[in-house]
Amino acid sequence: MTLTVKLAQRLRLMECVMKRLAFVWGFLLTFLVFSFCLYYGSVDLSLNDVWHGLQAVWHQAPITSTPAQIxxxxxxxxxxxxxxxGISLALAGATMQALLRNPLADGSTLGISSAASLGAVLTIIIGFQSKNLPWRGTVIGAILFALLGFILIFTLAYRRDRRINNLTVILLGLILSMLTSSIMSLFMAFSQEKLERIVFWTMGSLSGSSYHDVALLCFANLVFGGIAMSKRRELDAFALGEEQAYHLGIDTERTRWLLFLSASGLIGCAVAVSGNIAFVGLIVPHACRIIIGPRNQRLLPVxxxxxxxxxxxxxxLARTLISPRELPIGVITSIxxxxLLGYLFLQRGSSHAKS
Known part of the structure; x- marks a missing residue:
């Protein structure tokens, strides 16, 4: 066995070990953050209260104490x-940015989030509720309109250019975003009695989240997120350009449709539950790329x-910063x-000036 082969095997082994260590550290960090968010809030609870509350949930025991109910x-x-x-929005943003080779691509810039918001606002205005379904009317409206927005963008892009140019998709997304935002503003102007609820919802909120919502999000992340995770190699090929990806044996048109459908499904389900939370799909992938680089094989799990x-x-932060009142999550993420965008702009400007 030559020295080169041994070195390659050792490097492959080290990469495998590093991946497993990164997964363990990521899981531990997520568990710590999850536990801290359960413990800390506007109502003071002890660690013992949290433990007994979780035990009651696990054993499906009768919940009688106030801390356990909280x-x-x-x-x-x-x-x-x-x-x-957070998983849905970040994964959708990273997928769209890799696919379009544009660091500013996101559900917000492509109009999917705005379309989902319009669907939810419509259900709020007409008061749509279905007793036969476990989810609120806003959930159904947001998911349907997110998928309709995806179909509309790609139908128009396909009619203009059979190869579906990336720039065409982004421009159509911006047009759809402006159109749906204008329609929402029009509806809000004629729905004064429901204005406060609509405005607060469109700025993003997780108050009133239920276990049915959690089940919906988990299902979306398993199905749509699973599609994105299984296409990481294809996303790395798209980073080289569509022609290069095609020469590598990838069905670029089918892959693009499939990945955009998965990203739209992720965004639709997220907006359906939480409202329009902006910039998560931009902030998280950017921060991760700075730390581990742009390769999607490593990026998407992180x-x-x-x-x-x-x-x-x-x-x-949203539920404790001005407790007992609550800030919309979208306000914090927008700030x-x-x-972040201002910092990136200044960094790019300074690098151009030096060169």
Whole structure:
């Protein structure tokens, strides 16, 4: 066995060990953040209260004490929903950015989030509820309109250019975003009695999250997120360009449709539960790329942990910063996102000036 082969085997073994260590550390960090978010809140609870509350949930015992009720009915479903929404938005953002080779691609810039928000606002205005389904009307409306937005963008892009140019997709997404935002503003102007609920929801909130919402998000992450995770090699090939990906034997058109469908499904389900939380799909992938680089084989698993931790902590800030009142989550993420984009702009400007 030559020295080169031995070296390659050793490097492969080290990479495998590093992947497993990164997974263990990511899981431990997520567990610590999850536990802290359960423990800390506007109502002071002891660690013993949290433990007994979780035991009651696990053993399905009757919940009688107030701390256990707070854990079971309020904090646990909310923290679980925050983690799953963070995973959905971060994974969708990373997928779209890799696919379009554009660091600013996200559900917000492609109009999917706005379309989902429009669907939810419509259900709020007409008061749609279905007793035969476990989810709120906003959930059904948001998911349907997110998928309709995806179909509309790609149908128009396909009619204009059979190869579906990336720039065309981004421009159509911006047009859809502006159109749906205008329609929402029009509806809000004629729905004064429901204006406060609509405005607060469109800025993002996880208050009132239920276990049905958590189940929906887990299902979406398993199905749509599983598709994105299984196509990491293809996403790395797309980073080289569509022609290079095609020459590597990848069905670029089918892969693009499939990945955009999965990203739209992730965004639709997230917006359906939490409202329109902006910039998560931009902030988390950018931060992860700075730390571990742009290769999607490594990036996407890290994005999952980072997205969950980021939104759990942001939700904790939202419900404790001005307690007992609550801030919309979208306000906090928008501030962080604006600061990050400003920093990236200044960094790029300074690097161009030096060159």
């Amino acid at each position: 854990i079971y009915h309020i904090r646990l479903p909310r923290v679980l929903a925050a983690s799953q929404v 994005v999952i942990f980072a997205g969950a931790n980021f939104l759990m902590l942001v939700d904790l 962080i996102g604006a600061l």
